[in-house]
Amino acid sequence: MLLTTLALVLAQTAAPAPANAAAAPKSAGGPITVAVEAPATASDPVRLWTQELKAAIAARKDELRLAHPGEKAELVVRVDSVSTANGGNVLNAALVKGSQVKGFNLSYPGEIGPQAEKLARNLRAFSDAMKAASPAPTPNK
Secondary structure (H helix, E strand, C coil): CHHHHHHHHHHHHHCCCCCCCCCCCCCCCCCEEEEEECCCCCCHHHHHHHHHHHHHHHHCCCCEEECCCCCCCCEEEEEEEEEEECCEEEEEEEEEECCEEEEEEEEECCCHHHHHHHHHHHHHHHHHHHHHHCCCCCCCC
16 A cells, blocks of 8 residues: 555656646647748748748747758748738748648738748647648558
């Protein structure tokens, strides 16, 4: 009986929960590496989008990490263009994970910053969905 009680006490004290566990996002395996790319001849709105998105990614240290120059990123956000349509703006971009490329258009009114934060907040989920949708590797025979 004493041995069981001691084992329970040790199990509870061995791994205390962090104080901010409720506020911390649940990330499987640590932060993913993300790169944000734009064409070399990008327009000012595209450059602004890449800057804002990089800042939003850098702020989410628990789940995302910006790739260092020369480092291969797990997920690449390719910002292709920004245009104006129907009184708002449209971001034309793509998510690249391995050989998968998922293009998307994001229509938004107003400022880029809040939209970049929303996109950064959802990058982990998008990456996980792309990983789940990727075909299983075939063994070499």
